[in-house]
Amino acid sequence: MPPDTLSALYYIICACFFLALVFSVLKKIPWAGWALSAGTLACGAGVLLLVITKHRLPLYGAFESAVYMLFILSLLERFACRSDELMHYKRRTGIITCSVMLLVLALQINAPKQFHHDFFMYEDLWVNLFFNLRLVAAAFFIHAAVLLNAAAWKPPEVHPADSATAGPATAGPATAGPATAGPGAVIKNMSFEPACTQCHGDAYDRETAIAGFSTSLQKIIMYRARNFLLTGIVIYLASEWSGSLWCLNWLGDTWRWSGGFFKSTVIFLLVMASFHLPPSFAKSLQIRAIIGSGPALFIIWMIFYH
Amino acid sequence: MIRKLASIRLTFVSLTLLLTLMGVGIFLTRFPEYKNAVKAMNQTVIYQWFAASWRVKPVLTAWFLMVCLSGTLLFINTILCSMTTQLSAALKIANLRRWSFFIIHFMFLMVLTCHGITLISGHKQDNIRLFPGETHAFGDNYRIDILDVKFSDNPEFLTMDKKKQRQMMTRKSFHRKQNFVKIALFQDNRRQSLQKVFFLNPMKYNFLRITVTEFISKEINGRKTTGVNLVITRGFFTGFFFTVYALMIISMACFIAITWKPRTQDTHNDTPTIHSTIIKRN
Numbered sequence: 001m002p003p004d005t006l007s008a009l010y011y012i013i014c015a016c017f018f019l020a021l022v023f024s025v026l027k028k029i030p031w032a033g034w035a036l037s038a039g040t041l042a043c044g045a046g047v048l049l050l051v052i053t054k055h056r057l058p059l060y061g062a063f064e065s066a067v068y069m070l071f072i073l074s075l076l077e078r079f080a081c082r083s084d085e086l087m088h089y090k091r092r093t094g095i096i097t098c099s100v101m102l103l104v105l106a107l108q109i110n111a112p113k114q115f116h117h118d119f120f121m122y123e124d125l126w127v128n129l130f131f132n133l134r135l136v137a138a139a140f141f142i143h144a145a146v147l148l149n150a151a152a153w154k155p156p157e158v159h160p161a162d163s164a165t166a167g168p169a170t171a172g173p174a175t176a177g178p179a180t181a182g183p184g185a186v187i188k189n190m191s192f193e194p195a196c197t198q199c200h201g202d203a204y205d206r207e208t209a210i211a212g213f214s215t216s217l218q219k220i221i222m223y224r225a226r227n228f229l230l231t232g233i234v235i236y237l238a239s240e241w242s243g244s245l246w247c248l249n250w251l252g253d254t255w256r257w258s259g260g261f262f263k264s265t266v267i268f269l270l271v272m273a274s275f276h277l278p279p280s281f282a283k284s285l286q287i288r289a290i291i292g293s294g295p296a297l298f299i300i301w302m303i304f305y306h
Numbered sequence: 307m308i309r310k311l312a313s314i315r316l317t318f319v320s321l322t323l324l325l326t327l328m329g330v331g332i333f334l335t336r337f338p339e340y341k342n343a344v345k346a347m348n349q350t351v352i353y354q355w356f357a358a359s360w361r362v363k364p365v366l367t368a369w370f371l372m373v374c375l376s377g378t379l380l381f382i383n384t385i386l387c388s389m390t391t392q393l394s395a396a397l398k399i400a401n402l403r404r405w406s407f408f409i410i411h412f413m414f415l416m417v418l419t420c421h422g423i424t425l426i427s428g429h430k431q432d433n434i435r436l437f438p439g440e441t442h443a444f445g446d447n448y449r450i451d452i453l454d455v456k457f458s459d460n461p462e463f464l465t466m467d468k469k470k471q472r473q474m475m476t477r478k479s480f481h482r483k484q485n486f487v488k489i490a491l492f493q494d495n496r497r498q499s500l501q502k503v504f505f506l507n508p509m510k511y512n513f514l515r516i517t518v519t520e521f522i523s524k525e526i527n528g529r530k531t532t533g534v535n536l537v538i539t540r541g542f543f544t545g546f547f548f549t550v551y552a553l554m555i556i557s558m559a560c561f562i563a564i565t566w567k568p569r570t571q572d573t574h575n576d577t578p579t580i581h582s583t584i585i586k587r588n
Contacts, residue, residue, distance in 0.1 A: 118476035124506055223568045230562050237555045249506045252517035252537035253430065254547060257347035259335035262328045269325045278315040
């Protein structure tokens with residue numbers, strides 16, 4: 001492999017994600033998608049290079065951890081964010097994801113662009129699962145944090161169309177005209193179903209209905225974030241299970257009193273705290289977003305500053 | 307009282323307490339004095355360390371005690387919440403969601419129990435440095451004899467510092483299975499097992515494990531001799547621990563699959579529902 005291959009790859013990845021960020025800010029969503037896909041391919045090429053040249057999966061070391069983690073994260077952003085509800089948040093998740101990716105890449109700017117040196121333990125299955133699944137879990141935690149912060153701080157922009165033809169909604173199903181919801185999306189055939197006509201009366205105005213729709217969208221995205229945070233912790237625990245087995249075979253015990261093990265425990269506790277908020281905290285989307293971002297922030301610190 | 311002990315508020319408090327204590331632990335290990343003291347916690351079973359360290363390292367011992375107490379609080383909270391709230395909810399309206407929710411917490415309790423048991427049971431001896439021909443007695447009339455130590459790779463690996471070893475001992479330069487120690491295990495002077503032990507392949511007999519953690523060398527009569535650094539552990543619940551840990555992970559995965567799609571109350575409020583179809587994307 002030519003000596004500057006990895007440096008060139010690093011700058012290509014940076015350029016792709018930077019362009020994706022710029023296009024997202026400029027509301028050119030399809031162009032942002034293309035740039036993100038290019039970044040994903042570049043990261044994938046990095047992973048493939050590692051597998052071919054080093055005959056192993058991405059495991060450890062700042063550069064290969066960053067490339068692999070961003071590969072998974074960009075795949076999640078590209079393919080997991082294709083649902084209809086997420087169309088309203090596409091720009092926001094794109095901006096936040098690309099910003100995080102550029103931050104992770106910025107942490108590597110002065111670090112050597114090289115794969116981690118080999119180690120005889122890398123032939124062991126449990127070692128591979130421990131390190132590799134940890135990086136996958138990190139990507140899921142970051143994606144969950146992106147969704148939480150995209151939804152929690154401001155409802156999505158849902159605008160009624162200029163040519164809206166429907167009047168105020170009445171009790172029972174009624175049809176409204178087309179309405180735009182977010183850049184590039186058109187919603188048609190909106191029907192209004194009052195949940196409780198006795199409580200709210202027979203008539204509803206469009207603004208109230210759209211506000212309700214926005215709030216529902218927020219909740220849907222918060223729920224998606226919850227799904228990805230849970231998935232992340234399952235992957236992380238699978239990594240820890242493998243790590244415990246490795247520790248047992250290498251050092252004779254499943255647990256070691258050491259800084260590394262304490263850090264691993266912190267990740268688990270942070271995720272558990274996110275799912276066990278007292279009612280006063282759980283009511284606030286912002287508090288949920290802050291606490292739910294904890295695992296992502298800590299695991300980035302753990303992987304790149306450990 | 308039971309309602310307070312089973313409350314989610316107490317769960318959050320105990321998790322926050324444990325988080326803080328882990329943070330303190332991470333901070334302490336930045337200082338060499340405490341880093342070595344924490345490392346010493348791994349040399350014996352923890353209750354033996356606790357009894358000996360109270361006078362020598364009071365700060366670390368107090369920290370450890372607080373970790374145990376916080377863990378106990380979390381355990382009590384989880385068991386009460388599981389039995390009073392989750393189990394009764396699952397029995398009242400038996401659906402997959404509620405049962406899987408209860409099972410996750412039950413499995414977590416099992417894992418926590420195993421962690422607690424390892425603190426007060428078992429046997430551990432670290433840093434047992436032996437050369438060929440030497441023996442070591444331990445436990446219930448057990449004895450290990452080092453019959454032979456074979457180190458086929460570069461002997462310079464034995465004298466390198468840990469950091470250099472990590473860089474030099476690659477999959478090509480270090481052949482794990484070709485560097486081994488032959489150990490004979492005796493109980494009441496009767497040989498119970500004879501095995502080649504190498505890195506990541508400990509000797510196992512009943513609940514006993516003899517793990518080689520390092521190859522070492524010294525000069526005997528002007529000749530360099532290779533020996534080993536061993537750890538002897540005995541844990542009755544190791545297999546059970548890994549089983550319940552795996553079951554906990556599987557139950558969490560099942561819970562995610564069951565609850566992937568939200569219920570109406572998870573995503574809608576009591577304002578009018580809008581049903582919409584996105585028909586065009588520009």
